[in-house]
Structures are given as C-alpha cells and as structure tokens.
Amino acid sequence: MHMADALLSPSVGATFWAASLGAIGFASRRLRERLDERLVPLMGVLAAFVFASQMINFTIPGTGSSGHLGGGLLLAVVLGPYAGFIAMASVLSVQALFFADGGLLALGCNIWNLGAYSCFIAYPLIYRPIAGRAPGKRRIFVASIVSAVAALQMGAFSVVLETLFSGRSELPFGTFLMFMQPVHLAIGIVEGIVTAGVVGYVSHARPEIIDGASGQSAPGAGVSVRNLIAVFLLLAAVTGGGLSWFASENPDGLEWSIERVYGRPDLPEQQGAASALKNIQEKTALLPDYGFRETPGGQASVEAGRTLSGIAGAAIVLGLVLALGLGIRALRDRGGRRA
Amino acid sequence: MSFDNAYFSVGFLDRLSYQDTFVHRLDARAKVIITAAFLLAVISFPKYEVSAILPFSLLPVLLMTLGDIPAGFVLRKILLVSPFAILVGIFNPVLDRAAALEVLGLTISAGWVSFFSIMVKFTLSISAALLLVATTSFPGICNALQRLGVPGIFTTQLVFLYRYMFVLMEEAMRIVRARDMRSFGQRGRGVRVFVRLVGMLFIRTMSRAERIYNAMLSRGFVRGDIPQLGQHRFALIDLVFMIVALGLLVLFRMVPVTGLIGQYVRGVFAG
Numbered sequence: 001m002h003m004a005d006a007l008l009s010p011s012v013g014a015t016f017w018a019a020s021l022g023a024i025g026f027a028s029r030r031l032r033e034r035l036d037e038r039l040v041p042l043m044g045v046l047a048a049f050v051f052a053s054q055m056i057n058f059t060i061p062g063t064g065s066s067g068h069l070g071g072g073l074l075l076a077v078v079l080g081p082y083a084g085f086i087a088m089a090s091v092l093s094v095q096a097l098f099f100a101d102g103g104l105l106a107l108g109c110n111i112w113n114l115g116a117y118s119c120f121i122a123y124p125l126i127y128r129p130i131a132g133r134a135p136g137k138r139r140i141f142v143a144s145i146v147s148a149v150a151a152l153q154m155g156a157f158s159v160v161l162e163t164l165f166s167g168r169s170e171l172p173f174g175t176f177l178m179f180m181q182p183v184h185l186a187i188g189i190v191e192g193i194v195t196a197g198v199v200g201y202v203s204h205a206r207p208e209i210i211d212g213a214s215g216q217s218a219p220g221a222g223v224s225v226r227n228l229i230a231v232f233l234l235l236a237a238v239t240g241g242g243l244s245w246f247a248s249e250n251p252d253g254l255e256w257s258i259e260r261v262y263g264r265p266d267l268p269e270q271q272g273a274a275s276a277l278k279n280i281q282e283k284t285a286l287l288p289d290y291g292f293r294e295t296p297g298g299q300a301s302v303e304a305g306r307t308l309s310g311i312a313g314a315a316i317v318l319g320l321v322l323a324l325g326l327g328i329r330a331l332r333d334r335g336g337r338r339a
Numbered sequence: 340m341s342f343d344n345a346y347f348s349v350g351f352l353d354r355l356s357y358q359d360t361f362v363h364r365l366d367a368r369a370k371v372i373i374t375a376a377f378l379l380a381v382i383s384f385p386k387y388e389v390s391a392i393l394p395f396s397l398l399p400v401l402l403m404t405l406g407d408i409p410a411g412f413v414l415r416k417i418l419l420v421s422p423f424a425i426l427v428g429i430f431n432p433v434l435d436r437a438a439a440l441e442v443l444g445l446t447i448s449a450g451w452v453s454f455f456s457i458m459v460k461f462t463l464s465i466s467a468a469l470l471l472v473a474t475t476s477f478p479g480i481c482n483a484l485q486r487l488g489v490p491g492i493f494t495t496q497l498v499f500l501y502r503y504m505f506v507l508m509e510e511a512m513r514i515v516r517a518r519d520m521r522s523f524g525q526r527g528r529g530v531r532v533f534v535r536l537v538g539m540l541f542i543r544t545m546s547r548a549e550r551i552y553n554a555m556l557s558r559g560f561v562r563g564d565i566p567q568l569g570q571h572r573f574a575l576i577d578l579v580f581m582i583v584a585l586g587l588l589v590l591f592r593m594v595p596v597t598g599l600i601g602q603y604v605r606g607v608f609a610g
Contacts, residue, residue, distance in 0.1 A: 002423065004423050004424045004427070004461060005378065005382060005460065005461065005464035005465070006382075006424050006428070006457045006458070006460040006461035006464060007424065007427055007428070007457065008382060009382065009383070010379050010382045010383040013382060014379075021489075024489075024490060024493050025490055028490035028491075028492040028493055029490075031492055032492065037552070037556075037560070038549075038552050040492070040495060040496070040499070040560075041499060041548050041551045041552045041555060042545075042548045042552070043496050043499070044495075044496050044498070044499020044500050044502070044503060045499065045503050045507075045544055045547060045548040045551060046544060046545075046548070047496065047499070047500040048499070048500050048502075048503035048504045048506070048507045048508075048544075049507055049540065049541060049544040051500070051504050051507065051508065052504070052507035052508045052510060052511035052540065053511065053537045053540060053541075055345065055346075055508060055511045055512070055515065056511055056514060056515055056518075056533060056536060056537060056540075057528070058528055058529060058530055058532070058533035059528045059529055059530075060530075069537065086492060086493055086496055087496060087500075089493065090493065090496045090497045090500045091500065093497060094497070094500055094501065094504065096468060097468060097471070097472045097477075097480075098348075098349050098352055098472060099345070099348075099349075099420070100416055100417070100419075100420045100465045100468060100469055101420060103378075103461075103464045103465055103468055104374065104375070104378055104464065104467070104468045104471075105378045105379070105382055105464060163427065167386060168386050168453070168456075168457060169427050169428060169430065169431060169457070170430055170431040170433075170434040170435045170450060170453065171427060171430045171431075171434070172434070176427075190530075193530060194530060194533065194534060194537075197530065197531075197533075197534030197537075197538070198534055198537050198538050198541060200534075201534055201535060201538030201539075202538050202541055202542060205538065205542060206542055206545070311390070311601070312600075312601040312604055312605060313390060313596075313597035313598050313599070313600040313601025313602070313604070314389070314390040314393050314597050314601070316597075316600050316601065316604060317390075317393045317394050317396075317596065317597050317600060318393055318396065321393075321394075321396050321397050321400050322400070324397070324400065324401070324404075325400040325401070325403065325404045325410075328401075328404040328405065329404050332404070332407075
C-alpha cells in the first residue's frame with residue numbers, strides 16, 4: 001500500500017526522503033565500484049517490465065479479487081540487491097509522478113517501504129540463505145514466499161509508524177496495525193507465489209539468466225554484513241534525529257502518539273523553544289491547533305466571529321483563484337483565435 | 340484503473356509535456372525546486388488547518404492555465420487516486436468528536452476539520468506532482484535531478500525506464516488482449532496462466548535488453564552515462580520565476596491570507 005502525502009508531516013516525509021536518498025547513493029556507489037555496463041540498460045528495461053507486468057491482473061485464488069505483481073523481490077533476485085533497489089526506486093518514482101500513486105513527499109517513504117526491505121533485508125538475509133547456490137523449484141518457492149511476506153510485513157509496519165508519527169490521521173495505532181498486518185500477510189503470500197512462479201519459469205526456460213544474476217559473478221550480488229550493519233546504524237541515527245526534531249517541533253503530534261500508545265495523555269508542561277513555537281503557531285494559525293484540542297467533549301472555544309471570517313475568506317480566495325484561472329484561459333483563447 | 344486507460348493517460352501526460360508555453364520553457368531545475376518547496380509548505384500546516392492552505396491553490400491554477408493543461412484531466416487523475424487518503428482520513432470524523440466550529444447553528448467536529456485538511460493537502464500535493472510532469476519533459480526532469488545532485492546511475496535508470504515503459508506496456512496490452520480473447524469469465528485469469536505470461540514477457544524483455552545494449556555500444560555509450568546533447572541554461576526569467584514563486588509560498592505560509600481577506604470583507608459589510 002502506498003503512503004500518501006496528505007497523511008505525512010514534513011519532518012517524517014523529510015526523514016524518509018533522507019533515508020531513501022542515502023540508500024540510493026549507497027547503492028549507486030556500490031554499483032559504480034565495479035560497473036558492468038550491460039547492467040545499465042538491463043535495469044531500466046526490467047524496471048519497465050515490472051511496470052508493464054503490473055498491468056496484467058490475475059485472480060487471487062479463493063477470493064475472486066484481482067492482484068498484480070509488486071516486483072521488489074523479483075528485481076532483487078534477478079539484478080542483485082543494489083541494482084534491484086535502484087530499479088525499484090525508479091519504478092516507484094515514475095508511479096508517483098505519472099500515476100500519482102502516493103505523491104512526491106511520500107515518495108521517500110514508499111521507496112523505503114517497498115524497495116529497501118525487499119532488496120536490503122529480505123533478499124540477502126532470507127532469500128539467499130534459503131535458496132542457496134543452485135535452487136530447485138521447491139527451494140525457490142519457499143524462499144520467495146518467506147521473503148516476500150517478511151518484506152511486506154516490514155513495509156506495512158513502516159506505513160503504520162509513518163502515519164502514527166505524522167499525527168495527521170486519528171486512526172489508533174493498534175487498530176491500524178491490526179488492519180494492515182493481516183492484509184499484507186495475504187498480499188505477501190500472493191507476491192511470493194507469483195515471484196516464485198516467474199523465477200521458476202524463467203530458470204526452467206532460460207536458466208542462464210537467473211544463474212548469472214544470483215551467482216557470485218553477478219555485479220552487486222552478495223551484500224557484506226558489515227556494510228549492511230553500518231548502513232542501518234546510520235539510518236537509525238538519521239531517523240532518530242529526524243524524529244526527535246519532529247517531537248520538539250510539534251508537541252501535539254507527540255502528545256497524540258503518547259496518548260495512543262500508552263493510553264493516557266500525560267505530557268509534561270511544554271517549555272522553552274517548543275512553547276515559543278507553539279505561541280507563534282497560535283498567532284499565525286487562523287484555527288489555532290489546540291483551541292478545541294484542549295476542551296475534550298466540551299464546547300467549541302473558538303470565537304465564532306473568527307470562524308466566520310475564515311469561511312468567508314476561504315470562499316473568496318477560492319473564487320479569486322478560479323476567476324483568475326478562467327480569465328487567463330479566456331484571454332488566451334481569444335488571443336489564439338486572433339493569431 | 341483499466342489497462343488502456345492507464346496507458347492512455349501516461350501517453351497523454353507525455354504529449355502535454357512537449358507543448359511550448361511559458362511554463363514549459365522554464366528551466367526544469369526551477370520547476371523541480373518550486374514543486375518541492377510547494378509540497379513542504381502545504382504539508383507543514385498543522386492538522387486542523389483548512390482555510391490558510393487554500394491560497395496555495397493559486398500556484399497549480401496558474402501553472403495549469405499558463406501551461407495549457409486541461410483541468411478536467413488533472414481532476415480526474417486526482418479522483419482516481421483518492422481512495423487511500425479517504426480511507427485513512429475518514430476515521431478522523433468518527434474518532435475525533437470534539438466540537439470545533441459552529442457555522443449557522445451547525446456544529447462541526449474537529450475530526451471533520453482534520454479530514455478536510457487532509458483532503459485539501461491531498462488535492463494540492465497530487466496536482467503539484469502531476470503539473471510538474473505535465474509541464475516538463477521527463478528527460479528534462481531527470482537531467483535537472485542529476486544537476487541537483489541525484490546520483491547519475493539513478494537518473495539514467497529513470498530515463499531508461501521511461502523510454503521502454505511505453506514499448507513494454509504495449510506488449511503487455513497485446514498479451515492481455517490475447518488472453519481475454521481466449522478465455523471466458525474467470526477462466527485463464529488464475530495465477531498459473533499469469534506466471535507463464537509474465538515469465539514469457541520477462542524472457543522477451545531480457546533479450547530486448549541485450550539488443551538495446553548492443554545498439555547503445557555502437558552509438559558511443561561508455562562508462563554508464565548517456566551522452567547529453569545541448570546545454571540547459573538557467574536564464575534570468577527562470578530566476579525571476581523562482582524568486583516570485585518562493586516569495587508567494589513564504590507569504591502564504593507565514594500570513595493567514597484567507598483570514599485577513601475574510602476579516603476585511605466582514606469589516607466592509609459591518610461598516
């Protein structure tokens with residue numbers, strides 16, 4: 001499931017953008033170190049393949065609903081983790097730009113959720129050990145299902161965390177988690193079956209393709225565990241830094257998450273920079289963030305007059321913008337006819 | 340989204356992006372930076388803010404009209420992708436029932452306010468992304484990204500993906516047609532058939548990649564970079580556009596324009 005812009009706060013979006021850009025930079029550097037030129041068009045064309053294959057639907061057994069391929073794991077199996085990750089990131093970027101799947105600010109989250117887990121965790125740590133050197137059909141099947149399920153569970157958990165930390169949705173942590181994880185268990189199993197099927201079919205028809213990619217000779221195959229740990233430590237630091245910045249910037253979101261996670265809204269008095277920021281926010285925001293936040297169940301504490309001017313202003317702003325757009329268009333049409 | 344529809348709308352966006360208008364002629368870097376700033380500004384509003392976000396619609400509307408992008412197309416695309424945001428946002432009115440506003444005797448709960456805030460942000464951010472690709476050629480965007488510091492391997496990869504997306508989508512479209520003609524109802528739509536179809540498409544893709552690589556070698560492809568012809572220059576008009584647009588974004592973010600206009604109008608009527 002794609003994360004959406006509107007559910008994100010800028011700090012969470014920026015944190016995951018930093019993480020994803022870092023991962024893209026890391027993967028590109030590793031690829032450049034021993035670049036096999038053949039890989040460049042291959043990655044691009046295979047990414048386009050994932051795109052095209054997503055257009056072919058199939059019926060999910062037992063449910064009657066239709067599904068399609070995600071592709072992250074398949075790309076990792078065929079291209080190796082680094083090239084697979086870059087290819088998956090490009091698929092998600094084009095989806096965000098042309099199909100408006102998720103949006104641009106959420107793209108960082110989506111690359112992370114749908115690309116990083118399958119390429120940097122599920123493939124090297126689960127798929128490779130299970131599949132081994134020269135896997136038979138059954139090994140491919142087991143390895144694909146286990147790693148696809150693991151990758152999608154991690155991705156779904158990330159979506160829940162990102163939504164929680166952003167504080168834009170009122171959805172309780174537990175409920176959202178209980179919804180997302182089982183749904184993605186089903187999606188993961190289907191993704192695993194389909195990936196196994198495609199890998200199995202291709203390794204039967206043209207064995208050299210899969211062998212070439214997953215063998216030691218393949219460029220970028222085989223992630224060293226030490227590098228992996230270093231990258232994840234770095235990412236943990238970036239994420240932690242980003243989230244603590246978010247916490248001090250936006251006490252309301254923190255309060256919200258504390259309340260949801262621990263069941264009580266205990267939050268010590270805000271002091272210093274946080275309260276100063278809150279004052280500024282209060283002065284600039286037309287509907288102050290907490291004007292009605294801190295009157296649980298009580299009457300609206302927002303002045304009716306300010307509300308009314310807000311709504312009148314909104315209507316006028318929208319009207320002005322619309323009139324401007326229509327006006328320009330009319331002028332241009334007339335100019336076009338004259339020319 | 341049906342297959343033909345998806346294919347058509349990507350092709351349509353591509354055609355739009357090669358128009359020749361003021362917006363299309365602007366440097367891609369300027370448009371990428373402004374789009375990013377726009378997204379950050381819109382998303383950074385607190386969760387109960389609706390009215391102060393509305394002035395931001397000025398920018399998409401200007402880009403749309405000056406860039407000759409049909410509004411109906413953009414709106415349809417926004418509607419098509421709205422389900423996820425609605426799905427998650429719709430719980431706000433249910434779970435957050437504190438009274439927030441009173442309008443003409445009707446009480447609106449805080450949950451509805453935050454739901455509308457999510458929908459406004461959603462509409463603005465999606466239209467910003469769509470308008471960026473509708474007013475800038477995709478290779479132009481990739482080139483801009485590379486000049487802004489994104490790794491070359493990744494941007495080259497994006498260019499390749501885009502170039503072959505259309506070819507492979509057409510191939511997939513033929514496969515889907517062939518399957519539909521040979522099967523009734525749910526027959527032939529199962530996982531088994533799907534796996535073989537996609538496997539075959541995969542093998543064809545691999546041999547296509549080989550041919551492409553050979554063709555590229557014979558045209559001077561070295562060190563993994565696509566040679567660029569033509570220089571992009573950051574002209575004065577691009578700078579002016581960026582300063583004006585950034586100025587507007589800062590103004591709309593810092594000053595509650597909507598509220599000021601509303602107060603002014605009320606003042607006029609009261610006086």
